[in-house]
Amino acid sequence: TAGITQAPTSQILAAGRSMTLRCTQDMRHNAMYWYRQDLGLGLRLIHYSNTAGTTGKGEVPDGYSVSRANTDDFPLTLASAVPSQTSVYFCASSASGTSGYNEQFFGPGTRLTVL
Amino acid sequence: GQNIDQPTEMTATEGAIVQINCTYQTSGFNGLFWYQQHAGEAPTFLSYNVLDGLEEKGRFSSFLSRSKGYSYLLLKELQMKDSASYLCAVRDSNYQLIWGAGTKLIIKP
Numbered sequence: 054t055a056g057i058t059q060a061p062t063s064q065i066l067a068a069g070r071s072m073t074l075r076c077t078q079d080m081r082h083n084a085m086y087w088y089r090q091d092l093g094l095g096l097r098l099i100h101y102s103n104t105a106g107t108t109g110k111g112e113v114p115d116g117y118s119v120s121r122a123n124t125d126d127f128p129l130t131l132a133s134a135v136p137s138q139t140s141v142y143f144c145a146s147s148a149s150g151t152s153g154y155n156e157q158f159f160g161p162g163t164r165l166t167v168l
Numbered sequence: 169g170q171n172i173d174q175p176t177e178m179t180a181t182e183g184a185i186v187q188i189n190c191t192y193q194t195s196g197f198n199g200l201f202w203y204q205q206h207a208g209e210a211p212t213f214l215s216y217n218v219l220d221g222l223e224e225k226g227r228f229s230s231f232l233s234r235s236k237g238y239s240y241l242l243l244k245e246l247q248m249k250d251s252a253s254y255l256c257a258v259r260d261s262n263y264q265l266i267w268g269a270g271t272k273l274i275i276k277p
Contacts, residue, residue, distance in 0.1 A: 059235065095172065095255070095267030096211070141209060151263050154199060154218065159210035 057160035059144050065166045066134050074129040074163050077143030085118060086157065087111075088128030089140040096143065102127055103150035121135040125143050134167045141165075170194045174256050174266035179274045180246055188241045188254050188271045196261025202230050205257040205270065211255055215241070228240045243273075251275045 066072050075094045078085065088096040096139045098111030102121040116138060118130045127146075130139055142163045147155040171193045180183055180186040199218040204210035217223055217239060229242040239265035253270040257266070260266055 093269055093271045096257075097267070098264055101264070136234075152214055156213045156216065157200070157265065159212070161210050 057146055057158055059142075059160040059163050061163060062161070063164040063166075065168060066131075067125060067151060068135055068167055072131050072134060074131075074142055074144075074165070074167075076127045076129070076156075076160055077125050078127075078144075078146045078160075079125065080146060080158065082148050082149075082158075083124070083147035084147045084155070085096055085121065086145040086150075087117070087127070087129045088143045088145065089113065089138075090162075091140050097123075099129065099142075101150065105122055135168045139165060139167045170178070170258075170260065170266045172256055172258060172266055174268040174271045175271070177272045179276060180243075181193075182246055182275055182277050184246050185242065185244050186273065187275065188243075188248060190239045190256035190268055192237050192239070192256070192258045192266075192268075193231060193262045194258045194266055197221075197234060198261070198263055200230075200232055200239050201257045201259070202228075203241075203257065205253045205255055207252070213221040214254075214266065246275050248275050248277070267277065 060075045086101045087099040100119040103110045144160040145157040147157045202214040205211040207209045215230040217243040222231045232239045245269045255270045256268040
């Protein structure tokens with residue numbers, strides 16, 4: 054079982070360009086999440102989806118958009134990248150986002166540099 | 169605001185015991201998680217506490233006191249492979265995880 058995959062592994066992007074980070078899970082989890090991780094800071098939630106067809110804003114949503122057309126895929130789009138979006142991006146999933154104990158499983162991450 | 173505090177870095181000796189503390193102030197509480205993250209890798213789940221007390225899992229144990237807003241992760245019989253960052257996270261009233269910045273644990277032979 055692959056679990057969660059992310060693509061690309063790393064990317065260098067020119068400021069002002071757009072980019073979509075891909076995330077796919079094969080665990081049939083209802084909930085999916087996008088985080089960014091910066092040195093000295095905890096993981097910060099960008100957007101989440103508790104079930105296919107719904108999305109919500111996290112702590113740092115500005116400059117990012119998501120969609121959840123089906124259970125497996127949860128792409129993150131940067132419409133016009135800025136250097137402050139340089140970070141490591143992790144996608145995660147859990148069986149449920151709204152009840153009980155639900156461990157989050159993480160993808161391997163995408164290292165994004167915006168110049 | 170919501171806040172999770174943990175020490176930035178700790179050093180311990182192979183074979184010893186280390187305790188990593190976490191204090192939190194969050195809007196609501198629906199459980200506390202500990203994750204391990206090796207450098208350059210994704211976080212992986214270690215433990216979950218929702219009731220007060222100690223949860224033991226092999227060499228790792230986690231303790232929770234909800235009244236004090238406090239948890240610790242106890243690692244016994246330390247091995248070199250335990251060198252990693254340990255992340256404390258609290259599930260808030262919206263069922264979102266609020267994360268601490270992590271504690272980098274350095275194990276010396």
